[in-house]
Amino acid sequence: MKWQIMEWICGGFKAVRPDGEKVFVYHRLAWEPSHYDEKPAFYEFHWHGLTAGRLTTESTWRQRLKLLFTLDTSQTINEQDLLDISLQISGRITTAASIR
Numbered sequence: 178m179k180w181q182i183m184e185w186i187c188g189g190f191k192a193v194r195p196d197g198e199k200v201f202v203y204h205r206l207a208w209e210p211s212h213y214d215e216k217p218a219f220y221e222f223h224w225h226g227l228t229a230g231r232l233t234t235e236s237t238w239r240q241r242l243k244l245l246f247t248l249d250t251s252q253t254i255n256e257q258d259l260l261d262i263s264l265q266i267s268g269r270i271t272t273a274a275s276i277r
Contacts, residue, residue, distance in 0.1 A: 180258070182265050189220070192262045198253055200224050200262060202232070220266075222259055224252070230259045234267065242267055 180200075185191040188204040201223045222230040233243040244263050246256040 180262050180265060182262065190262075190266050192265075194258075198224075200229065200254065200258070202262065202266065205231075222262070224248075224254055229254060230256075232259075232263050 180192040180194055183191045183193070185201060185203075190202040192200045192202065203221050203223060205219045205221050218234045220232040220234075221228055222232070227248065229246070229248050231245045231247065234241065242263055244256075244259060246259060248254070
């Protein structure tokens with residue numbers, strides 16, 4: 178399903194699906210060790226107050242996205258939804274990382 182991505186507070190995003198479902202993507206501090214030269218960006222997906230997933234991007238010579246889905250029950254959102262949102266915001270993330 179197509180998600181509409183909007184800028185949100187503190188470098189995050191708000192994703193809204195046509196049926197009204199919302200996922201908030203917040204920029205977070207690093208929770209995994211990483212090298213400074215990789216310029217990683219860490220994001221968390223929040224849905225109805227629950228942490229639905231985590232996204233890590235690394236700006237190495239080959240851009241990498243790592244997505245971790247953390248909801249353990251079947252809900253109205255799934256891994257595919259978070260993947261769709263991640264791919265849509267990845268261009269915005271890499272642009273912001275290159276400006277730093």
